[in-house]
Amino acid sequence: MAGQSQFAITRGNAFEAQVKANGCAELLTLLREHLSLPIREASYDNLDEVGGNTSREVRHARTRRLLARAAQSGDDAGTLFDHPLLCLRVGGRPAYLEPDLIAFQLSGRFHVTEIKSFSVIDGQADGDKVAAAVIQSAVYVLAMRDLLAEMGIGPESVADQVVLVCPENFSNRPSAALLDVRKQMTVLRRQLSRLRRIDSLVDVLPPGLTFDLELDRAGVPRRLPAAVAGAVRSVDARYAPECLANCEMCFFCRDEAAGTTSALGRATRDDLGGIEHVATVLHLARGAGQPADDQAEVAQLLRTAARLRAECLGEAV
Amino acid sequence: MSTLVSLARAQAVDVGRAQPVATVRHVHLSGRPMMFVPLALAGEACAPLAAMVGDHPRAPQLLVVTQPRNRTQRFGFAAELADIVVPYIEGYLGDVEILPGSGRREPRTRCADAPQILMPNRAGVSFARLLGRSTRFRRAEGDYAVPATVPVLGRWLTFLAERAEYPGSCLMLAATDMLTMHWATGQSPVEDLNLAALLGWIDPPDGRTGPEAALAAEDPVRWPPAGPATDPTFDNEVLARLIAAGNQAAASGDDRAERRARVALEQALASQLAPTWRLLWRAADLLRGLPPGGHVAARWDADKDAVTWHAGQLRDGGPPQPRRDSAVTAARRLARLERVQAACAAQRAFDDPLVMAEHRLTGEAFAGEVVAVEPGRLDTSGRRAKLRPRVTVRTWDPVLVDEGAALISPARPRQDARVVSVANAADGQPAQVVLELAGGMGHGRTAPAGTIPEVGDFDCYATFSDGYQPPPAFPELEQTPWTHGGPPVPYQPVPYQPTDEEAQEEWS
Numbered sequence: 001m002a003g004q005s006q007f008a009i010t011r012g013n014a015f016e017a018q019v020k021a022n023g024c025a026e027l028l029t030l031l032r033e034h035l036s037l038p039i040r041e042a043s044y045d046n047l048d049e050v051g052g053n054t055s056r057e058v059r060h061a062r063t064r065r066l067l068a069r070a071a072q073s074g075d076d077a078g079t080l081f082d083h084p085l086l087c088l089r090v091g092g093r094p095a096y097l098e099p100d101l102i103a104f105q106l107s108g109r110f111h112v113t114e115i116k117s118f119s120v121i122d123g124q125a126d127g128d129k130v131a132a133a134v135i136q137s138a139v140y141v142l143a144m145r146d147l148l149a150e151m152g153i154g155p156e157s158v159a160d161q162v163v164l165v166c167p168e169n170f171s172n173r174p175s176a177a178l179l180d181v182r183k184q185m186t187v188l189r190r191q192l193s194r195l196r197r198i199d200s201l202v203d204v205l206p207p208g209l210t211f212d213l214e215l216d217r218a219g220v221p222r223r224l225p226a227a228v229a230g231a232v233r234s235v236d237a238r239y240a241p242e243c244l245a246n247c248e249m250c251f252f253c254r255d256e257a258a259g260t261t262s263a264l265g266r267a268t269r270d271d272l273g274g275i276e277h278v279a280t281v282l283h284l285a286r287g288a289g290q291p292a293d294d295q296a297e298v299a300q301l302l303r304t305a306a307r308l309r310a311e312c313l314g315e316a317v
Numbered sequence: 318m319s320t321l322v323s324l325a326r327a328q329a330v331d332v333g334r335a336q337p338v339a340t341v342r343h344v345h346l347s348g349r350p351m352m353f354v355p356l357a358l359a360g361e362a363c364a365p366l367a368a369m370v371g372d373h374p375r376a377p378q379l380l381v382v383t384q385p386r387n388r389t390q391r392f393g394f395a396a397e398l399a400d401i402v403v404p405y406i407e408g409y410l411g412d413v414e415i416l417p418g419s420g421r422r423e424p425r426t427r428c429a430d431a432p433q434i435l436m437p438n439r440a441g442v443s444f445a446r447l448l449g450r451s452t453r454f455r456r457a458e459g460d461y462a463v464p465a466t467v468p469v470l471g472r473w474l475t476f477l478a479e480r481a482e483y484p485g486s487c488l489m490l491a492a493t494d495m496l497t498m499h500w501a502t503g504q505s506p507v508e509d510l511n512l513a514a515l516l517g518w519i520d521p522p523d524g525r526t527g528p529e530a531a532l533a534a535e536d537p538v539r540w541p542p543a544g545p546a547t548d549p550t551f552d553n554e555v556l557a558r559l560i561a562a563g564n565q566a567a568a569s570g571d572d573r574a575e576r577r578a579r580v581a582l583e584q585a586l587a588s589q590l591a592p593t594w595r596l597l598w599r600a601a602d603l604l605r606g607l608p609p610g611g612h613v614a615a616r617w618d619a620d621k622d623a624v625t626w627h628a629g630q631l632r633d634g635g636p637p638q639p640r641r642d643s644a645v646t647a648a649r650r651l652a653r654l655e656r657v658q659a660a661c662a663a664q665r666a667f668d669d670p671l672v673m674a675e676h677r678l679t680g681e682a683f684a685g686e687v688v689a690v691e692p693g694r695l696d697t698s699g700r701r702a703k704l705r706p707r708v709t710v711r712t713w714d715p716v717l718v719d720e721g722a723a724l725i726s727p728a729r730p731r732q733d734a735r736v737v738s739v740a741n742a743a744d745g746q747p748a749q750v751v752l753e754l755a756g757g758m759g760h761g762r763t764a765p766a767g768t769i770p771e772v773g774d775f776d777c778y779a780t781f782s783d784g785y786q787p788p789p790a791f792p793e794l795e796q797t798p799w800t801h802g803g804p805p806v807p808y809q810p811v812p813y814q815p816t817d818e819e820a821q822e823e824w825s
Contacts, residue, residue: 005552008360119362121450122640170362170451171823241505264326265505271323281327301678304715305324308674312340 012117059085086143092197099140113163137162138184273298319675329503333526335518339499342607345487345617347433357545358385363447367586399470427625437543444545449474454819485661492600513540541589610668644801663783667727684777685712693763724778732757
């Protein structure tokens, strides 16, 4: 993972800044005209820092205070919260989240707003990018509802539609769309409920396991690379080729997964009857040895496949 | 994918080299393809940064945009590209072949050959589609005028990128798609998207195994990404500095400094493009080594028809492709894609025993030795006796067909074979299928030699064919039902002129 290109970062930041300039003037116009949201005027709260303090705890506390006040006031005035800091418990640990913007509006509901710099061209955008933005926004909606629930405010105060703001066609002009995140929220809730507590995951690891690099005063690691690698290897990884797109550990895990069918992708693994190792697949395909009972069917399939390939390629079986 | 291809992947891991999944070439390769390797600026919707393009391996033409966010330079890039691509395409429009009419069909002419643009990967094809979208509505006069070739380029790129969605069409192809259609590597499909790694598995350099070559190909310094996305490290450490230096030199007004900055940028971008340029030609050479499949020429004929039709649209002043298809056009297109997909899959299987093997594995086809033939068998149940020879085929393939099923043999696609009886494999004995043949045997009392199989022949029967499927009926555009938005607004005026908004659309 070589990180992100500065051109992409610059463009993303410039677009967000443009949308939010002058108290989100462009965004408000967009919400009014494009989505026909009845916002008359809006105040604007920047939660990037609290009186110069950028600590997460302080920002989160202020976010809570302001959101609670806005939810309870029943005020007609819309409020835009810029970069609020939310918190979601994942596996029993707090994880801080920072939506681009939460708009509070007349009908008494919070709308999570996400600003992305990928383009919507003739009403269509890259499906993967939209999907990622929807999941991200769903997490924010979930975190908002949890936060408000702690203060006795019901989930209906946060809309399950989020606003996605993207550049239109080939220009820098923002366009907005409402996206329903109910499905993603159901999935997320189920995933979060199934996540075990981190403590119980740590319990099954070998005692004394550490990934500490033992930095010296100058910040240079003193621990031997082989020792760190050995420690990492002692933790089970579930590598899939999709990891290559989003994890910095991917090459390490891919190396570890060499010789498994999952390293060839899920579709390949499924085609090969879910057998874990390439060596086993080839062993069964050659018809060597007696397959286990639960592998009899796939062994038959693999033998036929091997015979057909050999026949067509003119090889001896 | 199929179990057969997946097994080939497993074998590739074992051998350390890609394994064939086709015995013939399923794509047409032009004798003079045009290679197009574009690069785009990260973070932008469609900001061309550079391209290497040309129809000769030793004569690539390098196009560079020194300030990718500059609108004028973008159109400059589009115009330079148009000066290369449009004459290449139009060079094919002059030579026509005359197709004789038959029955009610009038004789007609079409291009004798068609252009072919090869790109490194599907992302490249998407880039071509977007570049087409951002240029096809432009105007050569008025505000924001562009060179007259720019909208022509846009319309051709749009046409080609759209054709690339048709299975079997070869006017614009991604090299990674062409290669994975013929070889299975020992890595995942995600990793196969890297052209350098894919070719590493298929054709590793001497002394290297496939996985070693693929691993080396992942080093972005030695093998820069095949685009259009650039390597982020290159962006941050090289490109940003060179673009800034170019802007500074331009601001200083010093011509020599500006030229120096431009040359430095060109050299850096050429270094990113050249490896992919070479890979693209190598991919074409590798594929050329395979003999073409039987239906490849027929599919290329369909491509020539499409090019002829589109050239006619341009010549007759037809409107550019709309931003979005109307409901009826979209439904027609989808139905056509489905039919083409089914026909192309059948053709590939008929052309290639290794592809047919995928269908044999799933029970959609079977093949084996002909053990008995009754060449003179007559069906006397009707008023007139009909020639209905029977053949018995012994096969070890899984046979899932039922009695009465209609099958086709790739060896005799015009002949129907009906299943009379099936004896399944048991006790170490192969399955036996008795088939009754009809058609394609002339009008005699016995089938002439060669029109039916002989004892000892290896014969194959499939449950599918590439036969003509009549298109489903769709309403005319003017009859679009209200459920689908009603009839679309026709283009005004005729001949079509893009609206001011379209022609002057921002591209920033």
